[in-house]
Amino acid sequence: MASRKEVADLAGVSEATVSRVLNGVGPIKEETRRKVIEASEQLGYVPSALARSFARSKSGNLGVVLPYVPKAHLFSAYFFSEMLSGIGSKARDNGMDLLVMFRTPGEVMNYTDLFRRQKVDACIILGARDDHGELAALQQLQQEGHPFCIMSQHFAGESFMEVDADHVDGSRQAIRHLTDQGYRNIAFLNGPDSYSNSQERLQGVQIGMNEAGMELDSSLLLEGNYGRRSGVEAAATIATRLDEIDAVFAANDRMAIGVMHGLRERGIKVQDFPAFVGYDDSDAAEMAVPPLSSVRVPFYEMGELAASKLIHASLGAAASSVNTELPAETARQLLPTELIIRASSIRNN
């Protein structure tokens, strides 16, 4: 493996010049540049990212914290991989690498050490929980001025950098789609209230109802845990009240499909199903029977957005270094959601 010195000798310049040429920094005579490039290619010289990081005290890594999900199937792997792809794409555009970490089940993640150890220059956090330990860790991170971005979770009263989709509007659209078709008794199967995303969905449901001159019947507000099984369980309730319930809106596709399963298990035929709308537009939605209408969430684009916000921030942060508070408007950014209509929610009588 060729060293930089060999390149310098072959090109007849100093090592410093080699460095400058390869980094495209400072003014350099065109001929010198050419000679260096040539020598470097001829010798197959590849600079060490390790040494470079060390010298610059920049790892060149964008950290991504993922929730602990192995074998859980609780959340669709689908959306994490979409987000990850989006993040990866923007990271590569900016010459950064992705360092992914899985959150350890019990303990609170020590985010600050991640930065102090200099493993990452910035960090994207997926699946954050809104509990005390997590909040404290994030506050410390912000206070120390480390650039980070939270996805799919809102911390009220904080000015964290956050990227999410507009779930209020997504849910509103779903409800409007149902009410527009004349459905009146809509059951809403939400996820746990501890997720801000669940709260937003509820809010959207209420707005949609109001727009149609209706109110959400609180006895039709059910709570699952975003897993398929909890949908199956909710089907018990729904099945007994099928004479009044004419539509079901679920906070994600897995639960919607779970409800369908539960109804089937009880011998209810597809033609007697209520209308269904799910959420996430995961691949399961189009595989469902009947194909499930669902609110599309731009996970890939959310990943891109988070990554690029962070990359800009970490360039800027180099200068001021401490606690660059974001203006509230730009701290939290929402991408639009879109209702995808399939057979499950189309009136057929």
Added chain:
Amino acid sequence: MASRKEVADLAGVSEATVSRVLNGVGPIKEETRRKVIEASEQLGYVPSALARSFARSKSGNLGVVLPYVPKAHLFSAYFFSEMLSGIGSKARDNGMDLLVMFRTPGEVMNYTDLFRRQKVDACIILGARDDHGELAALQQLQQEGHPFCIMSQHFAGESFMEVDADHVDGSRQAIRHLTDQGYRNIAFLNGPDSYSNSQERLQGVQIGMNEAGMELDSSLLLEGNYGRRSGVEAAATIATRLDEIDAVFAANDRMAIGVMHGLRERGIKVQDFPAFVGYDDSDAAEMAVPPLSSVRVPFYEMGELAASKLIHASLGAAASSVNTELPAETARQLLPTELIIRASSIRNN
């Protein structure tokens, strides 16, 4: 942020001793250790992973190359995230971090530069294609003695480190399950022949058939591309020959579900469906209607295995450094597959 020197001063020892204590290397007097630990905690000292990597010329990163899939939905994101979790778990146990990269669409990945730049100490490759460029890149990697492991793809005639599941046996089990129930005319919807995994499935199908004293009818051997849509297309063929075809084995769940959809679109009722067996046991399998029997693949465990093989290898490789050829037996390792039986393949008449 406290420096190592401050810790040394506070503990009244040299910086070297601080280093030794924190790395648990060399003999140290118990009292000294205590003092150093104490001082280090009091000052909140965190060693720089950057500097450490540099000094050791070891990044501490395990590279993971993922296929380019954003928005493709061609492959189930499911199994990549399972593998990734398995890899991550073992990596963390050994104090390594995960550096994930997405393969760029057109171009061949330059694996060697990844090592030369010292971004990774070892590398796991998912979704490798068996084409000329890729093969050459991998051969170079092996020749330069970089530890790497390929998952879910076999390169015949090479002695690459590979981890896979036993797809020959998995397919055999699937076929046996069908023939044992008396199904005779089994259509096999395979994936592209360019994947070794497809070839193995075909082989297993043939073995299973032979065990039952039958032969695979070549007119019932169909080829899709592992996408749902190709299953829908295959349904066209299957639908026209439904009088003779009594079972369908598909090389993955998505295609199996696609076939089901295709049949449904043609107005064929569930009770008239042939028996179905899919492959991967992805979460889509249990969400299918009827629930899809499927061959379970231990993706998580495969990830763990690949990571631990690599971690051992990269420790060993430090010593001999060049081209440690593996004995053929250990080069390629297969984990067992298991048939999960659900309603789709159970005789109901």
Added chain:
DNA sequence: TTGTATGCGTTATCAG
């Protein structure tokens, strides 16, 4: 058992 000194491969500052 501990301290001293050197090197790791770049970047960046400062002369020239």
Added chain:
DNA sequence: CTGATAACGCATACAA
């Protein structure tokens, strides 16, 4: 425009 040279923070061989 380019060449020396001083950091960068840690690991480690060698001395003591």
